[in-house]
Amino acid sequence: MFATKHSAGALASELTPCELQELAERVASEVALRLSEQALLVSRNQIASLTSLSVADIDRATKNGDIPFIRRGRRVLYDPQDVVRALKNGGVSNE
Template identity: 35%
Template sequence: MTPYELETIADAIADRVADRLANRRRLLTRHELAQVINVSLPKLDTMLRDNELPVIRVGRKVLFDPHSVIQHLAAKSKGA
């Protein structure tokens, strides 16, 4: 392979990796989720205590997938 061909392949791989990283979902902390769904931290803590939100536990850390939380809240509001 020529250096040009190798560089073309490397660029294509770099573009694919960048696309996959851009599409990856990011997990949020309590503070970030409260801002996203526009509730106070005490209200969010109440929702957590009452098991109203889907959570991801990593050790003692509680994280949230914002897409799952929003879908869960939307489904809950339709049922109410």
């Protein structure tokens, strides 16, 4: 359950400054870890620019299943690392 302002304040008053600092560092560390685990997703224009392919090539590769993509509602997004890996393993060429 989430702490209310009152109960969070009560908890903080029960902790020593060292314990409070340790808690803050643990929370910051956990947040940083979770953020680093999230994939950076980019649009088709951005992935075209990153790979030196045309948007038409990206559209064709997406349609053919040559590169991985993620659908978020109506948007199609790409993880650059996954796309580069797929291209290296025989996906579309950038000729």
